[in-house]
Amino acid sequence: MKPFVLICCMMLVLEPMLHAQSVNADSASAKPVTPQRKATIDESAASLAMYFQSLYKNKTDQLQAAYSWVTTHIQYNYDSSYYFNNVDHEVKVAATLRRRKGVCENFAVLFADLATRMDIPAFVVHGYTPAAATGKNAAHSWCAVYLNNDWYLCDPTWDAGLPSRNNYFLGTASQFISSHVPFDPVWQLMEKPVGYKRSKGNAVFNYKDSIAVFLASDSLQQYMAIERRMKQMNTDKELFRIWQSYNRMKIVIIAEEENMNLYNAAVADLNNAAAFFNTFVNYRNNKFLPAKTDKEIEKMLDPINELIAAAKSKISKIGLITENYQYDTSTLQSKLDKLLKRSEEQKFFLKKYLTTNIAEREQLMYR
Numbered sequence: 001m002k003p004f005v006l007i008c009c010m011m012l013v014l015e016p017m018l019h020a021q022s023v024n025a026d027s028a029s030a031k032p033v034t035p036q037r038k039a040t041i042d043e044s045a046a047s048l049a050m051y052f053q054s055l056y057k058n059k060t061d062q063l064q065a066a067y068s069w070v071t072t073h074i075q076y077n078y079d080s081s082y083y084f085n086n087v088d089h090e091v092k093v094a095a096t097l098r099r100r101k102g103v104c105e106n107f108a109v110l111f112a113d114l115a116t117r118m119d120i121p122a123f124v125v126h127g128y129t130p131a132a133a134t135g136k137n138a139a140h141s142w143c144a145v146y147l148n149n150d151w152y153l154c155d156p157t158w159d160a161g162l163p164s165r166n167n168y169f170l171g172t173a174s175q176f177i178s179s180h181v182p183f184d185p186v187w188q189l190m191e192k193p194v195g196y197k198r199s200k201g202n203a204v205f206n207y208k209d210s211i212a213v214f215l216a217s218d219s220l221q222q223y224m225a226i227e228r229r230m231k232q233m234n235t236d237k238e239l240f241r242i243w244q245s246y247n248r249m250k251i252v253i254i255a256e257e258e259n260m261n262l263y264n265a266a267v268a269d270l271n272n273a274a275a276f277f278n279t280f281v282n283y284r285n286n287k288f289l290p291a292k293t294d295k296e297i298e299k300m301l302d303p304i305n306e307l308i309a310a311a312k313s314k315i316s317k318i319g320l321i322t323e324n325y326q327y328d329t330s331t332l333q334s335k336l337d338k339l340l341k342r343s344e345e346q347k348f349f350l351k352k353y354l355t356t357n358i359a360e361r362e363q364l365m366y367r
Helices: 045-055 059-073 090-101 104-117 207-215 218-231 238-285 296-299 304-319 329-354 360-364
Strands: 122-129 138-147 150-154
Touching: 045 059, 045 090, 045 104, 059 104, 059 138, 059 207, 059 218, 090 104, 104 122, 104 138, 104 218, 122 238, 138 238, 207 218, 238 304, 238 329, 304 329, 329 360
Parallel strands: none
Antiparallel strands: 122 138, 138 150
């Protein structure tokens, strides 16, 4: 299945004006920071981040320097959505810097990457610009950044190409919501998200706690959290439904990969258990030679039960998230049960063997 990509909206000539809120942070500069570093074709995100950190001590100025650099040196170009927006994060960042152009997602990804490299938590927010703000519903991407114990919103795309303009830098939730609607309501950064259906016992949406848990989760957990929150949104927007389908597709892809990993790991457990079993049987057929102590012989079968239990645990998790049509877990389960039964038979014999006088043990070999 080919990944689905929403094409970000083209920059608009007429945009709603949004004046970013000032942030008092470590003696932050009162005026916009514009880095003087000349752009080079081999510039990397790591070197840029280090440069901004060398210029300024406080995080606000570092972040503003990164924002100004992105809006000054990256050009909006619609063909970029077809050129490299189907690639992973690192490739996308490097390609954006190399080509010096991109669509909204490229602006957001690069800015978020620079912020993260400067130890400023940042996240690329996907959503849409409502018709009331732009004349039509259009997919869009911007950023959320965590600064001075609070979350703020930045949209470098809408400030691009306009020197020293910071209209969309460190905006608040109330300033952004009319022009930037995230698909995942947690990124509205509001205790009462617009359009979110809350249960009676949950009148307030603790978005800060939710974001902290979200960012600490793995990819599958994040997509599932997005799905849960999107289900609570009261909207019939087509773009919203498209993104919800895209998010569900991501869940299926990751879940199928997890099913594959679980199945392969269960098979490996079975093979390892069978190896221990065969080693014991061969040793028994060789009349327990070369000689081992009774305790050593008794331990030869011990790993089998543990491996079989581990394999069964893995099998039980296959198909929990998405239906399993690919892996024959029934046959694998049957093989595990058969091996467990044969292992128990050998343990029964071994118990009898070890409790028999040494002089009489050899006779047991022929029964």
